[in-house]
Amino acid sequence: MRLTRSLIPTLKETPAEAQIASHRLMLRAGLVRQTAAGIYAWLPAGLRVLRNIGQVVREEQDAIGCQEVLMPTLQPADLWRQSGRYDAYGPEMLRVKDRHERDLLYGPTNEEMITDLLRQSVKSYRELPQMLYHIQWKFRDEVRPRFGVMRGREFLMKDAYSFDLDYAGAVLSYRRMMLAYMRTFQRLGVKAIPMVADTGPIGGDLSHEFIILAPTGESGVFFDAGFEEIDWLAADFDASKPEDLERFFTQMTSLYAATDEKHDAAAWAKVPADRRREGRGIEVGHIFYFGRKYSEPMGLTVAGPDGAQIIPEMGSYGIGVSRLVGAVIEASHDEAGIIWPDSIAPFRAAILNLKQGDATTGAICETLYAKLGANALYDDRDERAGVKFNDADLMGHPWQIVVGPRGAANGKVELKRRAGGERVELSVEDALARVLGA
Template identity: 75%
Template sequence: MRLSQSVIATLKETPAEAQIASHRLMLRSGMVRQTSSGIYTWLPLGLKVLRKIAQIVREEQDRIGGQEVLMPTLQSADLWKQSGRYDAYGPEMLRIQDRHKRDLLYGPTNEEMITDLFGQVVKSYKELPQLFYQIQWKFRDEIRPRFGVMRGREFLMKDAYSFDASYGEARKTYQKMMLAYLRTFQRLGVRAIPMVADTGPIGGDLSHEFIILAPTGESGVFYDSLLEEKDWLQTAVDTTSSQDLHRFFDELTHHYAATDEKHDTQAWSLVPAERQREGRGIEVGHIFYFGQKYTQSMGVSVNGADGAPFFPEMGSYGIGISRLVGAIIEASHDENGIIWPDEVAPYKVVLLNLGNKDEASLALCEKIYAHLSELCLYDDRNERAGVKFADADLIGYPWQIVVGPKGAVKNTVELKRRSTGQKEEISVENLLARFSSNTLK
């Protein structure tokens, strides 16, 4: 993409409503624009990041046998009345009526709808286990939306739902999903610590939140520092067998980590004082096991091996995809702007032409761009070098290729790594070879 032909609406000044780094930087870098309270339009750069995060999430769900579906944003209130949650959920649920006076709601979550769907298509224990997921927009009518996409009213979410024949099998699915989440966050370039959490309106008696530590987080957190020192994410990637997974899960949950809602002062006192850590964190994922809460209340059963019907065990598993955009920025930025991990950056490379009227610079930029166009945003604007550098740092492309008249004569460019600031002079041939072989780190 050529910057002169694109809509990347950067801002020099920080909007007054932006209170935290991610909100400021998303507005200033031209990723989103607010349309109403807690609701945003995603502009081209922001949408690219959103889609890359969604694709990584999708690949890891597919890896553990998830089947992707797409359920409606509008749900029948009858399903929620059947489960008993329609009146209990609270004012965050947007309730509406259609022209026939039928009660509908804009879905904040989909346990009822997926349970109803499961009951229509699965009839026997032989068809278990089943794992469904979707990536879909949701709405929760927050009383005070703030912090940009971190606590908006409309948000993009991956929600998954499992059905198993027994508690033991359901627990294995829960552990398998925890592993998938750790792999997902590793690929996204963030460290998320699983913490025992409150189940909230979802229900159930087993729940973990995945928390990215950040001072702007909405949750107070208490955890054993060993969870930071040990490379849990790499351990998760290396875990393959069910026995290894079980050992990993037991070891992980052996170390104290909890949000303030589930903080146990007695258990906390058993953690050595030098390893006690307190802070705040951003929730980016939440998993629940809640047994037969929905299958039983909605009368959804399958036939067992003896022919008698039974209610399957369920779990649900959410990742806030749009929230992750903000959370990654909170975890990875500096005073100049965003520092995107390579896997989710809107473009891996920005090509900066500092010789706007220099024929050699123009020709060299065209050559580089022709080879790297799939990875690259070409800043071909007739702007001062300072403006181009400032925008490149603000938006946070992982790599900057700087072309100027002096280097163009020698067929060399400057290559800068955004995360470290390290620079090197490199020939164009070596540059293209390194990118084509995907060896840049």
């Protein structure tokens, strides 16, 4: 994409309403614009990041056999009355009526709707287990929306749901999803620590929050360094094998991790001193087993082997896709701007032409642009070099290919790595190989 033809409205000054780094940088880098309190329009570069995150999430869900569906944003109130949540949910739910005076709601979550879909579609124990997910917009009418997309009213979420015949099957689904989450966050280039979360009246220990480490996080966290050392993508855990899932979960739960609200000083003291890590973090995911909380009141049953009706056991699994954009920036930025992980950056590289109108620099830039295609943002503006450098750092492209007249005369360009700031002079071919092969 050529910057002269792009809608990427960068800002030099920090907007007054931006209270945290991610909100400030998302506005300044031209990723989003607020349209109402807690509601944002995603501009082209921001939408590219959102889609890149969604694609990584989607691929890891598919890898464990979770099937993608797409449920509507508007839901019939009657489904929520069947579960007992319609009146209990509170003012965060946006309730509306259609022209026929039927009660509807803008979905804050989808337990009722997915249970109804299974109720209509699944009749026999042979059709279970099932795992289904979608990536869809949600709405919760926060009383005080703040911090940009970190705590907005409208947000993009991956929510998945599992249906199993018994508790043992539900545990396997839970562990399978937990493994998928660890792989997802590693692919997104962030460190995520699973923390045991409250399960409420259901009890047990099958609820975990996933916390991304960030200095500006809202929660204090304590964890064993082992979480940072494990390569979840290379680990030999096969999500289709119960014994591997057992081994994975045992390894996970053997490492101490807790938020400040659930911190156990005595257990923390048993962690070797050189392995203790403390910091702050942002919740970006939550997985939860809730048994028959929805399947029973909504009448979801399947015929068992003997013909008797079985009420399936359920779990739900959420990842805040739009929240992750803000969380990644909180965890990965400096004073100059965003530092995108390669996997989710809107553009892999920025091409900076330092002498617009010069035939030699222009020819090299056009060659780079043709080879990189959609991977590159070509800054072809008639602007000073300093403006181009500042905007490239602000927008956080993993690579900057700097084409100046002195180097261009010798067929050379300067390649800068945004993370770390290393610079090296290379031939055009070598620079392309570095950018495309990293």
